[in-house]
Amino acid sequence: MGNAPSEPAPPSLELEKPWRKFDWRQKNELKKRLEEFSVSHPDVKCINILVAGQIGAGKSSFINSVNNTFQERMTSSALVDSCGGTSFTKELKVHRVRGVKGDLPFYLSDIMGLEAKILAGTLPEDVIKTIYGYVRDEYKFNPEMSISDKNQDYVNDPSLSNQAFCLVYVVDAKTVQYIDQGLIDKLKIIRHAISHDRIPQVIVMTKVDEACPLVKEDLRKIYTSKKIKEKMEMCSEAIGVPVNCIFPVKNYCEEIDVDDDVDVLILKAFDQIVNLANDRLRDRASE
Ligand SMILES: Nc1nc2c(ncn2[C@@H]2O[C@H](COP(=O)(O)OP(=O)(O)O)[C@@H](O)[C@H]2O)c(=O)[nH]1
Numbered sequence: 363m364g365n366a367p368s369e370p371a372p373p374s375l376e377l378e379k380p381w382r383k384f385d386w387r388q389k390n391e392l393k394k395r396l397e398e399f400s401v402s403h404p405d406v407k408c409i410n411i412l413v414a415g416q417i418g419a420g421k422s423s424f425i426n427s428v429n430n431t432f433q434e435r436m437t438s439s440a441l442v443d444s445c446g447g448t449s450f451t452k453e454l455k456v457h458r459v460r461g462v463k464g465d466l467p468f469y470l471s472d473i474m475g476l477e478a479k480i481l482a483g484t485l486p487e488d489v490i491k492t493i494y495g496y497v498r499d500e501y502k503f504n505p506e507m508s509i510s511d512k513n514q515d516y517v518n519d520p521s522l523s524n525q526a527f528c529l530v531y532v533v534d535a536k537t538v539q540y541i542d543q544g545l546i547d548k549l550k551i552i553r554h555a556i557s558h559d560r561i562p563q564v565i566v567m568t569k570v571d572e573a574c575p576l577v578k579e580d581l582r583k584i585y586t587s588k589k590i591k592e593k594m595e596m597c598s599e600a601i602g603v604p605v606n607c608i609f610p611v612k613n614y615c616e617e618i619d620v621d622d623d624v625d626v627l628i629l630k631a632f633d634q635i636v637n638l639a640n641d642r643l644r645d646r647a648s649e
Pocket residue numbers: 415416417418419420421422423424441442443444445449450451475532568569570571572611612613614615
């Protein structure tokens with residue numbers, strides 16, 4: 363009786379070379395640049411960014427993670443829903459990005475979850491109206507009816523400062539393969555409405571730690587993980603956004619201290635978001 367033939371080694375989950383070049387030492391440089399950021403339009407003091415996505419995708423956690431990075435501690439300005447289920451954020455909530463040395467010139471607006479069913483979550487019309495600045499902070503969305511100009515929270519004549527100059531769509535890496543057609547259709551309506559205005563769109567893909575065991579163990583494997591690369595491609599195909607506009611991140615959730623690797627991924631995504639928004643504002647200034 364000889365030895366049983368050894369089982370073939372399982373295929374590796376890791377690529378030899380990273381699929382995206384990434385400098386893990388750029389945290390301080392990115393942070394400094396964002397802390398000293400100046401808005402490219404003379405009439406706009408702060409850039410508004412709208413954060414949309416499905417319930418539980420990690421929108422509120424992303425907003426908190428951006429603040430944690432700049433404040434160098436855990437913050438909880440956006441309430442995180444750890445129970446799942448229905449959307450915790452039922453109203454528009456605008457969050458200022460704050461740093462240790464003072465406020466930064468950015469607002470992140472947290473919007474109620476966008477759901478696949480026609481009458482669930484925010485209506486696409488409400489997302490579009492929010493992007494164009496027609497919806498006041500703390501407006502409670504009605505999933506059955508879009509806000510009308512009769513509503514006291516309707517801004518009749520929004521200024522450039524009320525408008526959002528980047529739409530961030532938050533997607534959960536664990537569930538990208540199950541993105542529902544109903545949701546894709548809702549997103550199409552939104553993208554169609556804002557694309558002629560060239561409002562940039564970025565996808566933040568969260569929960570990379572839960573989507574890949576390698577990454578859970580070591581976040582630096584995010585760009586050598588086959589699984590994450592696959593998820594990014596699926597996401598790009600389903601939503602129709604190029605891979606270079608998708609940023610994988612791990613949000614702060616269980617930590618009690620900030621971490622350089624978590625920070626640098628969050629900062630890279632945020633840097634790209636504000637630069638795209640600022641480019642659009644610069645164009646608006648010359649139109
Ligand atoms: N492991 C992990 N959990 C996350 C991440 N982002 C969010 N979560 C968890 O996912 C749940 C929903 O997050 P939340 O921010 O409330 O989602 P929202 O409904 O889109 O605002 C919470 O339990 C979070 O702690 C992440 O990157 N990794």
